[in-house]
Amino acid sequence: MVQCNLVKLGFLTFILMVEASFSLQASGRVEYEDFARKVTSGLDAVNCTEVKATLESDKMVYDKDAFTRELVHSYYTCDSSIQIKNTSQDEAYIEDYKWKIFDEYGDLIEKVYSPEARDLDIFLPGKGLYRGIMILNDLKSCSDTAYFIIYVLPRVDLIFDTETDKCHEGTIRLDNQSEFASDEILFWTWRLNGATVSNQFNASLFNVADDNVRIELSARDTMGCESSLIKEVHQPSFDSDPVTVTFDKVLCPGDSILFEGSYYDRPGTYISIHTSENDGCDSLTNILNIKEARLPEERRTDTTVCAGSNFTFFDVPFSEEGVYRHRIPYSGGTCDSIVHILDLKFYYPEHYSVRDTAICFSDSIFFNERWIKEAGEYSYTIEDETVDCPAGLFRLNLSKYQKPEINFTDTILCYGDSIYFDGRWLYDEGHYSTEYKNAFGCDSLVQSLQLFIEDEITIDLGPSEIFEANKDCTLDIKVNRSDANIHWTPSIGLSCDDCFNPVLNLKRSQSYSIHVRDGMNCEISEEVLFEVVEKPTYYIPNIISKTPEFNTLNQKFFIASSDKETFQYDLAIYNRWGRLIVDQKKLTMGDSDFAWIPEDVQPGVYVYVIKVYEPHGMTMLKGDVTVVR
Helix, strand or coil, rough: CCEEEEEECCCCCEEEEECEEEEEECCCCCCCCCCCCCCCCCCCCCHHHHHHHHHCCCCCCHHHHHHHHHHHEEECCCCCCCCCCCCCCCHHEEEEEEEEEEEECCCCEEEEECCCCCEEEEEEEEEEEEEEEEEEEEECCCEEEEEEEEEEEECCCEEEECCCCCCCCCCEEEEEEEEECCCEEEEEEEEEEEEEEEEECCCCEECCCCEEEEEEEEEECCCCEEEEEEEEECCCCCCCCCEECCCCCCCCCCCCECCCCEEEEECCCEEEEECCCCCCCCEEEEEEEECCCCCEEEEEEEEEEEEHHHHHHHHEEEEEEEEEEEEEECCCCEEEEEEEEEEEEECCCCEEEEEEEEECCCCCCCEEEEECCEEEEEEEEEEECCCCCCCCEEEEEEEECCEEEEEEEEEEEEECCCCCCCCCEECCCCECCCCCCCCCCCCEEEEEEEEECCCCCCCCCCCCCCEECCCCCEECCCCCCCCEEEECCCCCCCCCCCCCCCCECCCCCCCEEEEEECCCCCCEEEEEEEEEEEECEEECCEECCCCCCCHHHHCCECCEEECCCCCCEEEEECCCCCEEEEEEEEEEEECCCCCCCCCCCCCEEEEEEEEEEEEEEEEEEEEEEECCC
């Protein structure tokens, strides 16, 4: 706010003005903002002195309204070290400089009053919001005040730990333990002795030759602030290498070898590694080399027995055809010397009956005194006492017709429509089916219908259907279909008849038919009436007098209307400093009994804001009125 002092020299009067401006610079990320502001005032010397006294008071707290109303710009920085550069041009008139800095709770944290304090270097306590005031006093009694806000942005708190691999020389693992939000960091950077090695959140280093290394973690956030953390890491020394033991074994055919808790039945090389209980590193490596021995002698036996009986081979009974082996080891040796091979076959009777039958998928058949429902081969025999084996065999080859074919159909209907299926009309969503038989009487086809019903199309015409005559108004018609199109009938007064937001301009009220169709060819029609009303004319004075000798009506500020109806309105009047001096509610249009009479104000220009409550809504009127003597 600029205060000024009137200086009179004979009949000559001039206004001495002080203009405050400055720029800010942070030691972190540098930006310059121009806070210059020029405001002219006509206050007399008495008021100017009172303002100066208020500004110099130690009990003054910052004016939040002034910060909101007069602030030109805010400044963001990553660093708490701030240099404020005064760019004022009126050095010849300035007597001293005053600076005040407040924290976000309104507490004064910095105050500097000095003729030498043209510029200001400050170090703010930490991240957060700070409000500041710069005051310039001239050689008389006037001052100018500039307001500013500084935001110190939070940095990323970096924390990381390192772990050297005691078992593998030259290996270092980097564990990032920094605390941050997932959307704060743009990228990470790991450096080893100044060279970038990774951009991942965590990293691992291999083949690091130096015993002492310098590791740096850097992070840049979304506001452009960068943080770094450096650690010196010392690698341990290695004393001994692990021990290796090798075993050579011979594998007999059909045998296996137990090694480290597992059985191996093929030639090859197998390795087992043991770790030390003291440091967890490899201390012993066992290697097993397996070679295969020569094949044993084979002795074969071919035998045929009756179907359904057992054959004993080296005390083991067998009931199915196949080839079986029995091994005899070397006397005193480790591998087999003789392998006996049995080729076993079964005799089936020559007299048998074979029946091939097919049944429906869900049916069964009676065979051998039981019901059978699964497809396959089934049989039973007839014993004959004259032979050693059964004389008759009856066999059933059962097959089943395949599952019935199922035809699935998905159908979507428009809201209110129906579909004809299986001899009836369907109106509701759901699953419907019907079955068909083949020539064998089995189910051969199942017709299935999954029915979906589209939601009803809705049309939203907006909050109002009342408009002013001969005035363009853009409509915003909304429907609940993204693939819908629209058509208006008739097209009178519309900028287009196939769009959702035409410009409407009517002389009189008009009815329309709105037709909407979506991508599924579902459609809806709706009738709408747009009512046109005539806006009243308002009469507002632009100059009034504060002298009682004038006509009474010329001394009152109120509103009249051309409309026959009586409306109510709210009245607010502000002086040139933006201060509210009149605030009246629910006044009656044309009533001068509660009008504003400017008896206690100075002549000048005042701004009014009027809210008129009309039958179809509220109208806002703004302007200024001049008060004369």
